[in-house]
Amino acid sequence: TQRASYVVGTGKKEFDVRSIGHLPGIQDIHIVSDDYKLVSRKWKVNRTRLDLGDGVVIGEGTFSIMAGPCSIESEEQIERTVTHLLDNDVKIMRGGVYKPRSSPYSFRxxxxxxxxxxxxxxxxxxxxIITEVMQPSQIADMLDYVDVFQVGARNTQNFNLLDELGKVDKPVMIKRGLSGTLDELLQSAEYVFSGGNEKILLCERGIRTYETASRNTLDLNAVPILKEKSHLPVIVDPSHGIGIREFVEPMALAGVMAGADGIIVEVHDTPEEAASDGQQTLNFDEASRLYQRMRQAYQLREEF
Amino acid sequence: TQRASYVVGTGKKEFDVRSIGHLPGIQDIHIVSDDYKLVSRKWKVNRTRLDLGDGVVIGEGTFSIMAGPCSIESEEQIERTVTHLLDNDVKIMRGGVYKPRSSPYSFRxxxxxxxxxxxxxxxxxxxxIITEVMQPSQIADMLDYVDVFQVGARNTQNFNLLDELGKVDKPVMIKRGLSGTLDELLQSAEYVFSGGNEKILLCERGIRTYETASRNTLDLNAVPILKEKSHLPVIVDPSHGIGIREFVEPMALAGVMAGADGIIVEVHDTPEEAASDGQQTLNFDEASRLYQRMRQAYQLREEF
Amino acid sequence: TQRASYVVGTGKKEFDVRSIGHLPGIQDIHIVSDDYKLVSRKWKVNRTRLDLGDGVVIGEGTFSIMAGPCSIESEEQIERTVTHLLDNDVKIMRGGVYKPRSSPYSFRxxxxxxxxxxxxxxxxxxxxIITEVMQPSQIADMLDYVDVFQVGARNTQNFNLLDELGKVDKPVMIKRGLSGTLDELLQSAEYVFSGGNEKILLCERGIRTYETASRNTLDLNAVPILKEKSHLPVIVDPSHGIGIREFVEPMALAGVMAGADGIIVEVHDTPEEAASDGQQTLNFDEASRLYQRMRQAYQLREEF
Amino acid sequence: TQRASYVVGTGKKEFDVRSIGHLPGIQDIHIVSDDYKLVSRKWKVNRTRLDLGDGVVIGEGTFSIMAGPCSIESEEQIERTVTHLLDNDVKIMRGGVYKPRSSPYSFRxxxxxxxxxxxxxxxxxxxxIITEVMQPSQIADMLDYVDVFQVGARNTQNFNLLDELGKVDKPVMIKRGLSGTLDELLQSAEYVFSGGNEKILLCERGIRTYETASRNTLDLNAVPILKEKSHLPVIVDPSHGIGIREFVEPMALAGVMAGADGIIVEVHDTPEEAASDGQQTLNFDEASRLYQRMRQAYQLREEF
Structure with a gap:
């Protein structure tokens, strides 16, 4: 089953590993020197693949596209988006129903x-579907209606939330913090994994820097580094990463070439009227072109 | 009572304010152009003072010292610290019982x-006492045993937590986010205030920058800017702000001179043995000297 | 000729442009609202192409590879590198003879x-060849032995150097500052251009952030943004941008896909023995594979 | 004399120091493990004091005020400023005659x-007087008309300029780079010192961060850290550090309390009409009040 039991020792000194190995109930022992252990490639060399059912798989050997609006707004909006996704053979729809907003007066x-x-x-x-969960008390209610839980950039170090997500049997995509380090992202994943939930995705979505010409600074260095350090799939979010609609495409393609296992992108039938993030959202035509180009770029990468 | 009712309009266009003013139940109207409204000095010119009871007041016209260990460890530790505080006429003790930790394997x-x-x-x-609350579900249990709730730097934008703290009748100190802007800090305060809880403290505790010679970069610019923009008291945390024990004193004194309404500082009878943050924690002798000097600096500031 | 004369008006108020247009010697008038004017696409819509002679062209419609060691070390090193470049049809060699070093005790x-x-x-x-110039007094001596002058990241705002490079008839590649904004980079280009030298390349080489897992944070957002704002070619330096040899390839490919007009990369026959930057330098085999893959990626991009 | 000869060994391995000690011409040997050596307190425990003549001394045991306009504009401006300084017993006037400007179209x-x-x-x-030098070729001309050379934030790593300033017998104040680390600042000082010029001042003037509420982020952590690591005097520039006129005073006072050996501040008789930096420049009345308060704060600090 997915819920294995881990005994993670964190002793700082050398000790005789055999003193553990022969204890009853211990099946195997790994010694990992990183601060994160279970999500490290030193623990598990083979890359993690997540099976969402119905043939939808994320991770090594596939390329995943997750597309949809920032906010779920109406039944009509969902239906139009689903039609668009079906037309383009995209299998995962993103959309937020709980929106973290800096101002208490914004649409939530x-x-x-x-x-x-x-x-x-x-x-x-x-x-x-992939959608954001903001606090532990929402998990039980959401559980039956979610395929992938998303942890947003403001909750990357909400350790109570991570603890609780470690107890569910649904995949979790953790976004890098607003100014989070890669080590912190991996330690946040370690919270979920050590709780028993191994179904984790990491997401690079841009970091906060002094540069104001873009909304965030998309740090594609994160892709090869995370894939070297961890066995978990890495998704890139170019929409938040640059925050400017007309430049989402080149950054998405760059993310593919950097080695991403998937791209999550904001799409809306009329971005100008979106309830949030319209300035970085593609319309259906732009999105269709992007899907095709990303797949071509991924295919070239695979041929290398 | 503390729980006032606010009608906060956020219309983007000009409108005739008289159309609201004569509605039944409307007592007064303010027009505030900042993203945050209720915490703005344009809303309330007089500075907020918080009365914790028993003569302990925070804000304009006083200087508050909050001292104690990073983590509460034992009854003996508390008693030794309390004796130290009484000896030095310090009225507020800090100490964490829920510790946010980057790694799931650290003391919590x-x-x-x-x-x-x-x-x-x-x-x-x-x-x-002031102590950190990490999630909404803890609030009810903690409520009777807390004088000031602290929202930590990783929870500055945990909007569900802020919403819930807006409903309680206890003061809340909100720390600036790891890489939070001052506007974001004020908007987080706006969450609490607009929920009905006006008892709010702001805390500058250092931000994340490229500089690695200190744990964080204490941004004392925040003090005069926050005090200009808002009517809320501003506290400085030099312990996290520089993260190096021997330099806590000069940074605390600098914070006083920059205009802080109070200082929160980590103190332990044997910092070398503290369960966390020992490297930035003062011992009792160092702390006693600091209290005295801070009071002298504050007195000089008041004479200006 | 290359040395045009520009009259750049920077009046802040509206004025009658006809009062200038009929003056003797005025050929044409443009009104540009950016802080930088001559390097803006509002001044010149067509993208700049630089012809280095012998069929070597940089800019729109071509993809340029610049490869070679961080430091020029010996005649043998140059010859081995040249053979490698000829074998791979690479036409531009990079190599430093004046090295800016943080410590005065390092190889210069x-x-x-x-x-x-x-x-x-x-x-x-x-x-x-492309090589770095560090100060105005070097320009005259170097002029006959340089095809492209490089201005390093520590000199992006060395305005005297930029002024002097505005007077020569050789291309100049300006690297973005260590923590330079894109606007500052464009304004530095404006120094050179307004001096009369229109042959300018811009180079994204990573910026300084709080993240320490990589040497710098390669900001590929810069590529589409610079190409939108300016008519100048944009080069990406993945070697400095990530600073880790094994990840130079994915970041170079990402740079191509983001829209770069060329890639500058550090290559050495024995990186382990390089006088500087060995940890981010490819060996000849790694480099040959990269050239081929970049060309394939560029070809795919052109087909879009 | 000031121009001593140093033999700085940078061997990475252990070696027998006696093999050097008995060589002719070697007077003394120090082993310093920092990247910077001569400016380290491990090399020289006693703090450096700089004597500018006529009783003007900077460093340990004194508090120095440097005040004046950003740019020198006219004879009248200088005379009015000098009168103001004499009235307030300020002995050092700042003022720029070569101005580094991001845009080539600004006043230089x-x-x-x-x-x-x-x-x-x-x-x-x-x-x-203290004034900025921008390039090596200016040094000779300026030498007879300067009491302290200033190296600006954009030239902190202009190593050719530092090399040349290492050869003159005039004090040099090096400003921290726009996003320079403290180690880089000390290494830049090491350039000057190892060239033979021991008369060096370090200046904290704010760093570039994501925060836009202030012009820069004044990093007062730098003061105790630099004074611990180095024997050189440390000056704080609150004008650039916060960039907002009304908040220069609290930040200057904070700098004094953090341990600064001096403050450099922008002052102008009519800041509204200053050729540059008016928004952060104090008028004479504001400045006079600040001098008095800084001296009181310094006196308190000395009594500690």
């Missing part, structure tokens, strides 16, 4: 009712 | 039992 | 004699 | 003629 999402509607329409069409 | 605090012990000893001695 | 390069040797060998083999 | 200063006028008026009044 449709909540659980929106999620149920979102999930139902997608399931009927064979589309998997 | 004594929890609620530790908090009750911490609170009981302090109350018997007339000491007020 | 072979100087002018090294440059003459470098240039002679390359010219005999039809290879163009 | 009065140049050498302005410097001579500036120096003459000050010398007649017993005032010392």
């Amino acid at each position: 999402g449709m909540g659980l009712d929106g999620l149920k509607m979102f999930y139902d329409i997608c399931r009927q069409n064979g589309i998997k | 605090g004594m929890g609620l039992d530790g908090l009750k012990m911490f609170y009981d000893i302090c109350r018997q001695n007339g000491i007020k | 390069g072979m100087g002018l004699d090294g440059l003459k040797m470098f240039y002679d060998i390359c010219r005999q083999n039809g290879i163009k | 200063g009065m140049g050498l003629d302005g410097l001579k006028m500036f120096y003459d008026i000050c010398r007649q009044n017993g005032i010392k």
